[in-house]
Amino acid sequence: MNFEDELSKFRPSLDIDETEEAIYAQKKEDVVDVIQQIIDELKVSQIRKRK
């Protein structure tokens, strides 16, 4: 076991004051959002084709 490699795996913990920043930094998109956006773009392109 390499000590330096293992030590590099440790990251500082977030402080309580940094909760707000951490929440805003989180990704808000899930697969449902992605699929819905794909469907919306398809609808728009189909309407354009009909015109």
Added chain:
Amino acid sequence: MICPNCNNETSFHDERCEHCNTDLSITRRLVSWSNIYYNEGLTKARARDLSGAIESLKRSLKFYKYNTEARNLLGLIYYEMGECTDALCEWVISTNYKTGRNKAVQYVKEVQSDATNLDRISRNIKKYNTSLGYAQTGDYDLAVIQLKKLHSENPKYIQAGLLLALLYIRGGRKEGRVKAYKILRGILEIDKSNTQALTYIKELNDVRDKARARSRARQEETNKVDTKPKNTNTVIEDESVRVIVPYEEEKPMVLPVLQVLGGVLFGILIMAFVVQPAINKYKSQNSNGQFVEYSENKAAVDSETNSLREENADLSKKVEELEAEVADLQGGNPTDIANYKKMYENLIEAKQLFEEGSYRSSAKKLKKVDVKQLDSKKASKFYESFKDDAFLKASESYTLEGTDAYNGVNDYAAGHDYEVAMNLLNKALMFNEENTDAMYYLGRCYQLTGDTEKATEYFNTIVNEYPEARLYSDAASRLREMGYQI
């Protein structure tokens, strides 16, 4: 369930949104997948496999971010492991998505209402971060001093325990290794499958063997039963029976000591069999109370997924109706629509396989998707977001197995199999044309099977186009072997 189109609350059993009439079949499928991963996470959490539970719950939220049960459980697990800020993040997001009848509201209140507790949490985090800083700059003794105190006050703060154990192991002293072993055992009781703890405890096999030998010796000691037969004579006198014990010389020094030891042993037995189980029961009731509540919710989710399976046949009919609608909108022929649908299914399945770590299968599915036919910019972006990673990892996986077949090791321990190696390495290059390791070993396979022309081609490609390649000098020496001047 939240309708993805109008963001209104709608029932999971509705086929269409009651507010905007959007078809909910795909959303229901994704919510079901989210629930399946949530159930998996809950089972793992109940079995104390917290690391595994975190992975499952994160996947659940990737499919459906509004799964508040999964998010609340994830927060609880983070809190149990001492990561209070991460726990608060999850609970706050959960309260934003669902305000009414949400346990997360209560959790956040409990944590934030006690100012002393918040202060303690913040101090612990700062202590841990300072200790980590000391360790990273080489002040190991200072780091150990801080972490010892932190760990004794918060034995459930897993990251602090792991760092302390690592520093003890690095120290190399016997007593340090014993302390590290105890800390890691404690961590594994909280989180059975914590990878770091399992890795570190492997380094302490000698300590583990000694502990087992000591425990076996103690077991043998308690199994010994000391029996002494007593001689008795009975004398019958006036219908009464009197037992006369023959005279034995008194051992003055032994008997009082034995009596004291007997009393102590009796007290220990009372503690072990009466008091301790009561304490353990109280503790387990407290710590498992939350999981019992989740098991009630799990039963509700189970029945939802079962009803979805029963409705599977209806879904196929719905898909046919949808296809007809799309055909009507597009004015195109049904074969095009079926191909279109298949392509999107391949894309979604590829993403799921990628998330599960099946990179080869994910890459093969992605190969079937023609990115030029993806009309939507979002679909193309979705494809591009993981395609490079999937192809790279699939290529690495094929290269690893190919070199095993070339070297005749692991699954190919029976002997070198150059045919199989060439097949695997070609697949590696199919997913990553710049995989110089695959090129080198492919060249070697051709060289060893007598096809020097093809071998030269691969070695020349490495030497001429990839001077920074890891196996550049090996490729150059192979060319010199074959008579070329480099």
